[in-house]
Amino acid sequence: MIRTILLRTRESFWFLPAVFGISAIALALGLVLLDRTLTDNGVTSAFFLDALSASGSRAILSIIGASMLTVAGTTFSITISVLATTSSTYGPRLVRNFMADRANQFVLSVFTSTFLYALVVLQSVHTRVEDNQSFVPITAVYFAVLLAVLNVAVLVFFIHHIADSVQITTLQRGVKKDLTATINLLYPDDHDGVAQPAGVLSSAESQVITSVAGGYVQGIDLQKLVRLGSHHRCFITVTAAPGTHVLAGEEIVEIITSKADDTSQKQLERNVRAAFTLGSARTPRQDIRFALQQLLEIAVRGLASGSNDPYTAVSALDLAGESLTSLFRRAVPPSHLVDGDGVTRVKCVWPTAEELTGEIFAGIRIYGLEHPIVIHAALRLADRLCTAASTGSRRSRVVSETTRLIAAFEASAPDPDTMERVRAASAAVLALAPAAETGT
Numbered sequence: 001m002i003r004t005i006l007l008r009t010r011e012s013f014w015f016l017p018a019v020f021g022i023s024a025i026a027l028a029l030g031l032v033l034l035d036r037t038l039t040d041n042g043v044t045s046a047f048f049l050d051a052l053s054a055s056g057s058r059a060i061l062s063i064i065g066a067s068m069l070t071v072a073g074t075t076f077s078i079t080i081s082v083l084a085t086t087s088s089t090y091g092p093r094l095v096r097n098f099m100a101d102r103a104n105q106f107v108l109s110v111f112t113s114t115f116l117y118a119l120v121v122l123q124s125v126h127t128r129v130e131d132n133q134s135f136v137p138i139t140a141v142y143f144a145v146l147l148a149v150l151n152v153a154v155l156v157f158f159i160h161h162i163a164d165s166v167q168i169t170t171l172q173r174g175v176k177k178d179l180t181a182t183i184n185l186l187y188p189d190d191h192d193g194v195a196q197p198a199g200v201l202s203s204a205e206s207q208v209i210t211s212v213a214g215g216y217v218q219g220i221d222l223q224k225l226v227r228l229g230s231h232h233r234c235f236i237t238v239t240a241a242p243g244t245h246v247l248a249g250e251e252i253v254e255i256i257t258s259k260a261d262d263t264s265q266k267q268l269e270r271n272v273r274a275a276f277t278l279g280s281a282r283t284p285r286q287d288i289r290f291a292l293q294q295l296l297e298i299a300v301r302g303l304a305s306g307s308n309d310p311y312t313a314v315s316a317l318d319l320a321g322e323s324l325t326s327l328f329r330r331a332v333p334p335s336h337l338v339d340g341d342g343v344t345r346v347k348c349v350w351p352t353a354e355e356l357t358g359e360i361f362a363g364i365r366i367y368g369l370e371h372p373i374v375i376h377a378a379l380r381l382a383d384r385l386c387t388a389a390s391t392g393s394r395r396s397r398v399v400s401e402t403t404r405l406i407a408a409f410e411a412s413a414p415d416p417d418t419m420e421r422v423r424a425a426s427a428a429v430l431a432l433a434p435a436a437e438t439g440t
Helices: 003-009 017-042 054-090 092-097 102-123 138-165 168-186 221-234 263-276 288-302 310-330 353-367 370-390 392-411 416-430 433-438
Strands: 205-211 213-219 234-238 251-258 276-279 337-338 343-348
Touching: 017 092, 017 102, 017 138, 017 168, 054 092, 054 138, 054 168, 054 288, 092 213, 092 288, 102 138, 138 168, 138 221, 168 288, 168 310, 205 263, 213 234, 221 263, 221 337, 221 343, 251 263, 263 276, 288 310, 288 337, 288 353, 343 353, 353 370, 370 392, 370 416
Parallel strands: 234 343
Antiparallel strands: 205 251, 213 276, 234 251, 337 343
């Protein structure tokens, strides 16, 4: 739950500006207090800084505060414009990537916090006419000037970053990074792939726990479910995996447990529901299908008649290959989780490499048959997956999908030369058919 809150906080535009804003206010108050202390001790020029008049200090702080708020509004408008353009061109689900971009959050935080700093310091400047005692926080004012200089550098960085972030290669690399992170989380390469058998409890009964709200399952705290299974001596089967959409009252887990009192049963239901995080949209954290779907969506939109950019699809398939070849080398993760005593407590089944392969090639058969270079990219991906496959069943699935792709492409009536080149490109993969069938 804490990890989910941190992830949601990371993808928000308010958290980092709030932290920077509070820090700026505290820094301003601290420097003003330092200047008051120095003034009370008769020090009129702190740290070799020249003294400033009250009117001059107010003018400096006013200019800095006003300009920083204006620049913050401009940068925010540019960001929103980029979000709108990106969502319409490459897919609305990529907006989350911009929201989670630390650089964008940092830039907005720096500008808004500088404005707050200048505002707090400005209200501390006084003249003799106002309260018979003038006070100018010299250190705080000069620090505001330093912040203004740094803000110019941040503005230049933002212009470079926003221009780089809208490039298709940058977008694809960001999505591929999410896919790789999901693979590393769900399919670690440090397990032996042996699933633990599920034991049957004596005098056990089956119970279904339902969701109290609707939405997509964004994450599951499996370790919490293991602890609950150990504490209540039950076996929990997850029926609503991450990425699943559930309605209020629909099943999320099935529990095999001994007869328990009503109080313990209600506590178990409450804790199990708390292990599930529901939201209005899917996230790639534990949902590998969605992580892969984002990359394929960029490819599909590049193949649309309005875009007509098959090279975007080619690069998307190449990047998918970088992540999926790593997945194909790894063993199937165990679907059963055990507690500290070695007792099976939770069952949660993740998508297999074969299933993900089918989803990739299904999209190519639907949208990419009119573009031979996309077919060649798909065949290159198939060859890489076959080379990396650790089991015969994975190679067999890749060979099967390649065969179906070649048949679909031939049915689209390409010219003979193109068809011949495609057949030649697929020869290496199709040659593995006998070995794949025997599982070697």
